[in-house]
Amino acid sequence: MATTTRRPERRQEPLSRERIVSVAVELLDEVGERGLTFRVLAERLATGPGAIYWHVAGKSELLCAATEAVVAGTVGGDDADATPQDVIRALALGLFDAIDAHPWVGAQLADAPQQAAMLQVFERIGRQVQALRVPAAAQFTAASALLNYILGVAGQNAAHARAHRPDADRAELLDAMAAEWEELDPDRYAFARSVAARLRTHDDRVEFLAGIDLILAGIATPR
Amino acid sequence: MATTTRRPERRQEPLSRERIVSVAVELLDEVGERGLTFRVLAERLATGPGAIYWHVAGKSELLCAATEAVVAGTVGGDDADATPQDVIRALALGLFDAIDAHPWVGAQLADAPQQAAMLQVFERIGRQVQALRVPAAAQFTAASALLNYILGVAGQNAAHARAHRPDADRAELLDAMAAEWEELDPDRYAFARSVAARLRTHDDRVEFLAGIDLILAGIATPR
DNA sequence: ACCTGAACACCGTTCAAGT
DNA sequence: ACCTGAACACCGTTCAAGT
Numbered sequence: 001m002a003t004t005t006r007r008p009e010r011r012q013e014p015l016s017r018e019r020i021v022s023v024a025v026e027l028l029d030e031v032g033e034r035g036l037t038f039r040v041l042a043e044r045l046a047t048g049p050g051a052i053y054w055h056v057a058g059k060s061e062l063l064c065a066a067t068e069a070v071v072a073g074t075v076g077g078d079d080a081d082a083t084p085q086d087v088i089r090a091l092a093l094g095l096f097d098a099i100d101a102h103p104w105v106g107a108q109l110a111d112a113p114q115q116a117a118m119l120q121v122f123e124r125i126g127r128q129v130q131a132l133r134v135p136a137a138a139q140f141t142a143a144s145a146l147l148n149y150i151l152g153v154a155g156q157n158a159a160h161a162r163a164h165r166p167d168a169d170r171a172e173l174l175d176a177m178a179a180e181w182e183e184l185d186p187d188r189y190a191f192a193r194s195v196a197a198r199l200r201t202h203d204d205r206v207e208f209l210a211g212i213d214l215i216l217a218g219i220a221t222p223r
Numbered sequence: 224m225a226t227t228t229r230r231p232e233r234r235q236e237p238l239s240r241e242r243i244v245s246v247a248v249e250l251l252d253e254v255g256e257r258g259l260t261f262r263v264l265a266e267r268l269a270t271g272p273g274a275i276y277w278h279v280a281g282k283s284e285l286l287c288a289a290t291e292a293v294v295a296g297t298v299g300g301d302d303a304d305a306t307p308q309d310v311i312r313a314l315a316l317g318l319f320d321a322i323d324a325h326p327w328v329g330a331q332l333a334d335a336p337q338q339a340a341m342l343q344v345f346e347r348i349g350r351q352v353q354a355l356r357v358p359a360a361a362q363f364t365a366a367s368a369l370l371n372y373i374l375g376v377a378g379q380n381a382a383h384a385r386a387h388r389p390d391a392d393r394a395e396l397l398d399a400m401a402a403e404w405e406e407l408d409p410d411r412y413a414f415a416r417s418v419a420a421r422l423r424t425h426d427d428r429v430e431f432l433a434g435i436d437l438i439l440a441g442i443a444t445p446r
Numbered sequence: 447a448c449c450t451g452a453a454c455a456c457c458g459t460t461c462a463a464g465t
Numbered sequence: 466a467c468c469t470g471a472a473c474a475c476c477g478t479t480c481a482a483g484t
Contacts, residue, residue: 014448015448015449037475037477038477039475039476039477042451047449047450048450048452049450049451049477049478050449050450050452050478050480051448051449051450051451053477053478053479054447054449058477059477059478106334110333110374110375111329111334111378111382111385113382113383113386114382119412122414123411123412123414123415126414126417126418130417136417140418140421140425140430141430141433141434141437142437143414143418144434145433145434145437145438147375148372148375148376148379149368149371149372149375149438151333151379152333152370152372152373152375152376153371153375154375155333155375155378156371156374158334159334159337162334162336177337188346189342189346190346190350191345191346191349191350191352191362191366192342192345194349194359194362195349195362195363198363202363207363207364207367210364210368211371214364214365214368214441215372215437217440217441217444218436218437218438218440220444221440221441221443221444238467260456261457261458262456262457265470270468270469270470271468271469271470271471272458272459272469273459273460273461273468273469273471274467274468274469274470276459277466277467278467281458281459282458282459
């Protein structure tokens, strides 16, 4: 039906930092960080590996840029009606879902130095902390605690994703983990055993939010 | 003065998994994860790279084993007199200090899958959570929140260590960061600007503990 | 200014051959 | 059973040469 090319041929677009980063994101989603290679990236861009270096300093900068691109999309605008707690939950869930969809982002956030996108997240969290009337002296700690918790979960999610097939059934894995924990030494792992059954109905997203709420409760506690 | 060799020649000890891991820890401390190479490791062990594979499956297993070795040393025994909060603080600080001394451990914990040593940490945290009389249904969430926060900070510390020279002055870096934040756009980064000055007297360890206390306060809050 | 692609200096890992 | 070390199949990155 289409008269000309139905979708633009990628090889015909000019090379640009933007296009390199966007193809890198695609590739990272498909094959992960270890699979993202300057050679396969160059092949997809229909060029040589050297060409990429004209636009991007190296692989770590490329990973940072790809992460920024994904995270920037999750930092939405403010909703006037929402409570500060709601905004924080929405922001945290946005990051959680982005990392769920792009596990390599979790790994990158968990052990990359301060990135520009993270500063934006920190800013938005901080504003809500202020809106919660947290005393000035405690605001930094409150915002940091939330961010560090989010980054910790991000790293763990990325690790889980990397450890298993991308299409692995999370429920099955949790079942297997529950079974494992139930076999642990009752003396040395009494607690793990006592919560093992809970893994069978565990929901990562719900649990993540429950942790956010726990920290929010702590923030609301007068010193 | 010494009649024989003053310290045992490493090249004369037999190769063993234990020795490989312990030399790997040394090397990781000196040159970081990127610097740990099977070739230099083999050289230090006075053998060939292939020999290592007889005792260790590969590099990721080696990194896991090295991390386990360091973390296992931080999981101390229980102190009968201490409150549950104190035990959690001590445990968290122990991990913090271990990661401060061995930044590569932070990176490994932040994005490695469940490791045996982490299960021990989880167990010890969980026991204290139980001692705090947290309802059974909330114990898993409480212990997870604490662990995820610890892992998040671990990753960030590792990232900071990797981003700068090992001997970089943390106070100077914080000063520079404060100066940077103070130059940010007042509209878009009002919060970051408002806490920038605080960075000049920031203490990573103190801040880390304050975050732990925040979560402990949240845990103590009745639902 | 921007692209090409061969070449360099590495990696982790394997494996035939030794002891 | 354990060690050796050359060799394999890659990497990220550089750079002379092109357009």
